Amino acid sequence: MPSSTDRQPVIVLVRPQLGENIGKAARAMLNFGLTEMRLVAPRDGWPNPSAGPAAAGADQVLAGATVFGTLAEAVADCANVYATTVRKRGVTKPVLTPEEAAREVHTAPGRSAFVFGPERSGLETDDVALARAIITVPINPEFGSLNLAQAVILCAYEWSKGADLQQPTQEELLPPAPQDELEGLIGHFEALLEPKDYFFPAARAEATRRTLRNLLTKPGWNHLEVRTLRGVLSALERTGSRRG
Amino acid sequence: MPSSTDRQPVIVLVRPQLGENIGKAARAMLNFGLTEMRLVAPRDGWPNPSAGPAAAGADQVLAGATVFGTLAEAVADCANVYATTVRKRGVTKPVLTPEEAAREVHTAPGRSAFVFGPERSGLETDDVALARAIITVPINPEFGSLNLAQAVILCAYEWSKGADLQQPTQEELLPPAPQDELEGLIGHFEALLEPKDYFFPAARAEATRRTLRNLLTKPGWNHLEVRTLRGVLSALERTGSRRG
Numbered sequence: 001m002p003s004s005t006d007r008q009p010v011i012v013l014v015r016p017q018l019g020e021n022i023g024k025a026a027r028a029m030l031n032f033g034l035t036e037m038r039l040v041a042p043r044d045g046w047p048n049p050s051a052g053p054a055a056a057g058a059d060q061v062l063a064g065a066t067v068f069g070t071l072a073e074a075v076a077d078c079a080n081v082y083a084t085t086v087r088k089r090g091v092t093k094p095v096l097t098p099e100e101a102a103r104e105v106h107t108a109p110g111r112s113a114f115v116f117g118p119e120r121s122g123l124e125t126d127d128v129a130l131a132r133a134i135i136t137v138p139i140n141p142e143f144g145s146l147n148l149a150q151a152v153i154l155c156a157y158e159w160s161k162g163a164d165l166q167q168p169t170q171e172e173l174l175p176p177a178p179q180d181e182l183e184g185l186i187g188h189f190e191a192l193l194e195p196k197d198y199f200f201p202a203a204r205a206e207a208t209r210r211t212l213r214n215l216l217t218k219p220g221w222n223h224l225e226v227r228t229l230r231g232v233l234s235a236l237e238r239t240g241s242r243r244g
Numbered sequence: 245m246p247s248s249t250d251r252q253p254v255i256v257l258v259r260p261q262l263g264e265n266i267g268k269a270a271r272a273m274l275n276f277g278l279t280e281m282r283l284v285a286p287r288d289g290w291p292n293p294s295a296g297p298a299a300a301g302a303d304q305v306l307a308g309a310t311v312f313g314t315l316a317e318a319v320a321d322c323a324n325v326y327a328t329t330v331r332k333r334g335v336t337k338p339v340l341t342p343e344e345a346a347r348e349v350h351t352a353p354g355r356s357a358f359v360f361g362p363e364r365s366g367l368e369t370d371d372v373a374l375a376r377a378i379i380t381v382p383i384n385p386e387f388g389s390l391n392l393a394q395a396v397i398l399c400a401y402e403w404s405k406g407a408d409l410q411q412p413t414q415e416e417l418l419p420p421a422p423q424d425e426l427e428g429l430i431g432h433f434e435a436l437l438e439p440k441d442y443f444f445p446a447a448r449a450e451a452t453r454r455t456l457r458n459l460l461t462k463p464g465w466n467h468l469e470v471r472t473l474r475g476v477l478s479a480l481e482r483t484g485s486r487r488g
Binding site: 027028033056138143153197215218219225238 | 383442465
């Protein structure tokens with residue numbers, strides 16, 4: 001989990017309609033390490049029994065969610081309030097991408113809040129007026145159809161890039177095999193191909209060898225892969241089956 | 245939307261279960277300007293009446309979706325195949341973030357494909373073996389719960405960031421050979437090795453085939469390089485010198 005929880009933006013859902021969507025938003029948040037949800041006047045009250053199943057295990061987010069009567073109260077302790085909108089509606093505020101906003105959240109002093117409107121209508125002008133800046137996801141101008149949880153997940157995902165989420169169980173890739181092993185492989189190929197007259201005629205032999213070398217050098221095979229290929233070549237040079 | 249449709253990755257859904265999720269994936273795609281969907285053996289056949297409503301208007305994506313029997317067929321024309329996985333399972337392939345993969349798609353020569361597995365289980369090892377690289381979304385290690393449409397939207401979103409920037413492609417480098425040429429090469433190796441009992445004993449044959457496939461997929465050999473290697477294999481299968 002991110003060590004700098006104080007750099008976490010609060011996710012504020014304004015007048016959310018369906019409990020299911022609150023649950024999906026919680027799930028989207030926790031995937032990227034966000035845990036603090038605030039609800040402004042949820043239509044069907046709170047808690048909402050439809051939220052839990054949709055959260056797919058992100059129960060800690062729902063359990064910690066707090067409810068406010070107005071957006072102003074919900075963001076009272078936040079220094080940087082970002083209103084998410086599909087498009088800018090004549091509001092003269094800076095418009096940021098999720099990426100730009102996430103970068104600010106990691107560096108700006110004070111708490112930040114990402115504010116999302118109701119499912120159908122989005123934030124009203126008065127809600128947007130509370131915000132210091134607007135987040136708009138750059139989207140296909142001919143087909144803009146982001147739902148609430150999708151908008152949340154894109155913002156959470158961008159924020160997570162600056163947090164310390166580890167790549168899951170990333171084993172180290174083995175380094176390319178040392179040059180002598182590569183030379184051994186190339187030599188093995190050549191030894192097998194020589195008696196088959198692969199390098200004939202002699203005038204083209206040098207170019208053919210170079211082509212083969214380039215081709216076998218390109219992969220950057222590691223020690224195990226080179227050993228496997230040596231096994232392949234050994235199998236090919238056998239005259240018959242090894243089962244005899 | 246992006247002028248350079250040839251830089252669009254194909255979105256491949258492998259054995260998707262619910263039509264609803266295919267629809268949601270289409271919606272996620274079109275939000276960020278992706279239009280080409282391919283389906284591998286969808287569980288409930290195709291078309292699927294549940295897909296349309298969930299697509300929320302992204303009908304053009306569903307209407308253009310094509311169905312294939314196997315992943316190999318679905319990506320036969322793709323030079324850069326990326327398998328999305330939640331975590332790496334002992335596969336020695338490069339692991340990229342959606343951001344890194346998107347950057348490659350915009351600059352790498354040849355068509356690209358982002359491959360997504362079934363809802364619950366994700367891609368199988370044999371599917372992943374077809375890919376040149378793996379995309380893993382860096383996620384909360386204590387709560388990883390991305391659904392199919394969310395994984396698609398994050399990849400599409402990252403791709404869309406580079407869509408306006410017409411970056412010069414590296415003309416001088418030949419693209420990796422399309423998947424069907426690579427399959428031809430792998431098949432040629434297997435045909436030569438089979439009579440040598442390379443895949444004996446039978447209990448280990450599958451793992452051995454997968455190792456060989458991974459090893460030959462790694463290099464990203466171009467058309468000419470694959471042709472050269474086919475020549476090498478043809479030389480090796482000759483019984484004697486060709487000068488004879």
